[in-house]
Amino acid sequence: MAYIELKDVDYVYPLAKEPALKQVTASFERGKFYGVIGENAGGKTTLCNLLRGLIPHFYKGKLKGDVLIDGEDIRTLNMDVLSTQMGYIFQNPFTQISGVKNTVFEEIALGMENLGIPKEEMIEKVFSIAELLNIEHLLQNNPNALSGGQRQKVAFASVIAMDTDTFVIDEPTSQLDPDGTAGIFEIIHKLKEQGKTIVLVEHKIDLLAEYADEVLVLKKGELLAKGRTSEVLSDFTLTGQGVMIPHTVSFYQEFSARGHVFSKVPITKSECVSQLAGMIQGKKGEESV
């Protein structure tokens, strides 16, 4: 049995005319890393809201089709229980910060506090997560006096502190510098290695190519494609649908148009380097014969 199963799911937000999700069928397995891409307003955040149970428990609207988590209908699942299984990092860090805590330390501890985690354990956890994210120096600061990127890291820290089985993460790096972005991806990768299930909405396609097991492409509420990252991201027809492709794929297109064809479309830098090196080596080999 799949961990999460969506079957013919339609969803319309309250008062909206158009459905935000149309006939979406997809399944998710435990321990895998799923990337969600596609045009804005294509249903990516709605999919997150659904997996987290905010649809239908918080956003009413019209939900049709089956949404099963471990075989249980999301409509009858208890939200409190679901919140201990599924951590949700919102798209906009400016909304995620609670606004009720005076220091970053307390902000990160807030969720654990609500779960009644013992004080010593909580303190230790806050320090270790702050270290992981390089924000130890901010622990005494007011969360509302941080820069955009710093806020985004604090929002991320406060959710991973909850140590849930699954993380639904909506654009965690939109405000981050390249170094911070790489750091977040490394942490997400570590979480996956610990057996966590990850659903990540992200426009940074080169990094998704590097880390995600599978990719889902949404457009205007429909699931255009779902499959292994290497297959989906090397499908050139998707660029016409407003989907970004990895820069290595653009290079592949440029290079093959000049008559140099690789045996496989490289979707990551390391694949690109090895293909190119192989071609150069091969050429040298030919010459020495």
Place this chain on the structure above:
Amino acid sequence: MNRIILDHVSFRYPNGFLANEDLNLTISQEEQVAIVGQNGAGKTTAVKLMNGLNKPTEGTVYINDKDTKDYTTAQIAKYVGYVFQNPDDQIFNQTVYDEIAYMPKYYKYTEKETKKRVDEAADVMQIREFLKCNPYEIPYTIRKLVTIAAILVVRPEYIILDEPTAGQDLRGIRLLEELLGYLRGQKIGVVTITHDMEFVADNFKRVIAMANKHIIADGSAREIFSRDEVIKESKIKRTEMGMVAKEMGLGSDILNPRELADAAERRLRS
């Protein structure tokens, strides 16, 4: 001459935190400049000095040779428009139309002139279909486009964009590229903060790198991306193609797929 000058400028927040130290910079109205650098380096503080939202605690900021200390932020806003990093800090009207029309109304333009300017700005940002919507009904990234239109409508001499690329999809990025072309045509100077290195390499002739309150480098995209110490200190990265080229020993200043293909062909022929 129309230009923004930062002359030995430092800025300390009222709580004592020093965010910018001894910035020196001249940006002419003909230029489009990208500012890159680590989170918390002082990028947003620096651009807020350029439109009078922040007044320097040391040194002087001149806009078209006028000291910003002698003018109110509202007076400066007519010349230097600032698009906030977080659109929700900027938006406060009930409809997208009213949001964009706010400044023209504040400057007491006629209703006809206001409408003309709003339509024009909405067309540039391709958001005409949203004019009647409540700004909070539309996605975050479209709200960002609304805030850009709300500044364009004033027809300032300079426009400052604080992370316009954050969260934008392919269409949004293309639209921003079109916007840069439009602004070039209108001779409106541009200062953009962004973390998108491909966007920088593809669109900006001049790049300023900041780290820890300072400007650490100011030059062409090619110069900035070829300097390892600048990349390291400002926590930026090369473009994806630049990283492949560097790893292959094909050069340290490659910016895009075409240049990588050129360099790889040269290697194949050698």
